[in-house]
Amino acid sequence: MRAYAVAMAKQFTRKEISERNTKKDAVFIIDNIVYDVTQFIDEHPGGHEVLVNVAGKDASEDFDDIGHSLDAKELMKKFKIGELVPEDHIKRQRRSLNWEDNKTENESTFVGSWKFPLVLGIVMTVLYSYLFG
Template identity: 70%
Template sequence: MTVKQYTREEISKWDTKKENVFIIDNVVYNVTEFLDEHPGGHEVLVNLAGKDASEDFDDVGHSLDAKELMKKYVVGELVEADRVQVQKRHVAWEDSKVEGDTGFTSSWKFPVLLGIVVTVLYSYLFG
């Protein structure tokens, strides 16, 4: 399935009185039908019509449910030339998770395993 491609210019010239479209992370959404259902209100979405709403969307810290729900309103994506690199802010905690984990020998597992091996060996040899 090919997704319809839009330029940023097309989005900014959209007739936002009729339809509410905006961009979040290079994906184009049409939320006209969703305006009155949005738990965060009609107004915030209307103000962002025709714009790139990535930061505003992210600042709110939308739930996973909200991110699932958005998929319903996808109408296309930006043409390659107009895309920006999507920042990995949604998964920032995953990056920090890796930090500080410098391998097996520095984790708690190594000394524990070493202790078990020494105990078993000791009792085998001298027990």
């Protein structure tokens, strides 16, 4: 362990975590944070099997797929034991709801619509003839 790590969160490699995959030692990764849920397994409202299934693995997607409540996210802080070493981090593209999805591009604003250049042309013509006509 490097000396400066004492003040920092404990760091684990994915390989180290992969060995901790049993009900008696259940550790997994969610968003590059490492959680030890051994004590929690029998209390997990979603059942113990799901947690044992992801023990030793990266459970980020599974955790998100369930749509855990804010309470659950608060609770999981109690089980954090450290982080992944930076070399083992993965970046995930978070799913985000995009309310613009059902509109086709260029239709959402006046500036983006086909009418804009037309109106701009008329305004410029009127302005030009007013100033220089």
